[in-house]
Amino acid sequence: MRHGNKINHLGRKTAHRKAMLANMACSLIEHKRINTTLAKAKALKLFIEPLVTKSKEDTTHNRRIAFSKLRNKYAVTELFKEVSVKVGDRPGGYTRIIKLGNRLGDNAEMALIELVDYNTTYNVEKASSKKKTTRRGRKKSAESATQKEVENTESAE
Secondary structure, three states, X not given: OOOOOOOOXXXXXXXXXXXXXXXXXXXXXXXXXXXXXXXXXXXXXXXHHHHHHHHOOOOXXXXXXHHHHHOOHHHHHHHHHHHXXXXXXXXXXXXXXXXXXXXXXXXXXXXXXXXXXXXXXXXXXXXXXXXXXXXXXXXXXXXXHHHHHHHHHHHHO
């Protein structure tokens, strides 16, 4: 029975699983989105979210914790410099998983996992603000109204 065992082992030994998640997390930090299977994406979400939370506070201790998990100093640097600045005001939920359908070869469920603040498709209100347009006509200015009155009186005479 697996009571209380909440981790998905992904069919791998512990060392292989930790190395795979570290590599996937480094790729996610570098590219901001990656394609993978749904099970790996869910496992990666549990792996990366606490690290992003720790990156909000830039201390030596938090950097060492992140490096022990990621094992890549360039990924740690980018996490603490770029990603933490972008997600500074967000209280959680730094990643988004989008299901893509099944893979042709083995019919595995595929998913796209991405950092939420780096997607411009869903952040339309921040990226570009449009002017509101209405279908009804605008009221005419006072000058054009007086010009028309003058023209009407001249034509009437």
